[in-house]
Amino acid sequence: xxxxxxxxxxxxxxxxxxxxxxxxxxxxxxxxxxxxxxxxxxxxxxxxxxxxxxxxxxxxxxxxxxxxxxxxxxxxxxxxxxxxxxxxxxxxxxxxxxxxxxxxxxxxxxxxxxxxxxxxxxxxxxxxxxxxxxxxxxxxxxxxxxxxxxxxxxxxxxxxxxxxxxxxxxxxxxxxxxxxxxxxxxxxxxxxxxxxxxxxxxxxxxxxxxxxxxxxxxxxxxxxxxxxxxxxxxxx
Numbered sequence: 001x002x003x004x005x006x007x008x009x010x011x012x013x014x015x016x017x018x019x020x021x022x023x024x025x026x027x028x029x030x031x032x033x034x035x036x037x038x039x040x041x042x043x044x045x046x047x048x049x050x051x052x053x054x055x056x057x058x059x060x061x062x063x064x065x066x067x068x069x070x071x072x073x074x075x076x077x078x079x080x081x082x083x084x085x086x087x088x089x090x091x092x093x094x095x096x097x098x099x100x101x102x103x104x105x106x107x108x109x110x111x112x113x114x115x116x117x118x119x120x121x122x123x124x125x126x127x128x129x130x131x132x133x134x135x136x137x138x139x140x141x142x143x144x145x146x147x148x149x150x151x152x153x154x155x156x157x158x159x160x161x162x163x164x165x166x167x168x169x170x171x172x173x174x175x176x177x178x179x180x181x182x183x184x185x186x187x188x189x190x191x192x193x194x195x196x197x198x199x200x201x202x203x204x205x206x207x208x209x210x211x212x213x214x215x216x217x218x219x220x221x222x223x224x225x226x227x228x229x230x231x232x233x234x235x236x
Contacts, residue, residue: 021051022059029068029079030175031140040069040077066168082176084227090172091219097166098215099208101154106204109156114200120145120152121196128189143174149192153199153207177218180225184217191217 025045028034040060042053049056060077063069070078105113124145131142147170154166177183191214198207 017051018055018058021049021055022062024049025059026063026066026068026171029063030171030178032175032178034079036079036179037081038079040079067172082179082226084223087173087176087219087222087226090169090176091215094166094169094173095212095215097162097169098150098154099211101157101159101162101166102199102207102211103204104157104159104162105154106156106199106202106207108158109199113152113156116155117149117152117196117199120149121192124149124192125189128192131183132185132189139178143177146192147174149196153195153211173218176222176226180222182221182225184221187217188214 025034034040042056042060045051045056046053051059060069061071064071064077068080070080072078109117127138127142127145130136130138136142150170151163151167154163157163191210195207195210195214198204198210
């Protein structure tokens with residue numbers, strides 16, 4: 001399986017206009033180009049995404065069913081707003097899905113899986129080293145490598161339904177990270193190394209513990225950055 005076959009970053013390779021439009025709009029939502037709460041009008045999007053009104057309506061309804069867009073018969077379509085509770089729920093769901101998937105993947109993974117994991121970690125480490133040195137010029141590539149690594153850890157779980165659900169949740173989780181525009185630095189990088197080592201040593205219990213710590217750390221970082229700062233601004 002291609003590392004990005006089921007992922008949100010694979011959208012630009014969509015084989016149909018409808019699929020390509022869906023993935024382009026979802027990417028723009030995830031990366032914050034379409035901001036939370038923004039009204040999505042079919043006429044303005046027609047030129048932006050080179051798609052017909054019917055395709056756009058179908059696409060936005062699909063994005064609404066996946067939770068990236070909200071739809072109202074009277075008011076139209078809007079990018080789904082962000083909230084503290086939503087982020088907490090997304091973090092919990094990611095932990096639940098990814099911990100189960102990595103346990104299955106460690107149990108079922110073969111040498112090809114190990115190779116994918118090592119390769120994905122190597123690419124991620126290159127980008128993390130750049131970030132730690134102060135070069136944050138390509139955060140998009142950094143998060144792509146992060147996605148590819150986490151997908152590699154669970155890619156041998158033998159469940160396309162699980163991988164599909166995880167890809168949606170990961171994309172929602174990533175949207176909050178891009179809104180924060182900061183990272184946890186060395187702590188997250190160390191957790192990635194420890195997670196890779198635990199998976200390669202087939203220690204599923206240790207891998208689940210590290211993964212839970214990793215997701216919780218990212219969740220708390222985003223919560224602190226987004227809502228503590230907004231609270232301080234309101235009080236000043």
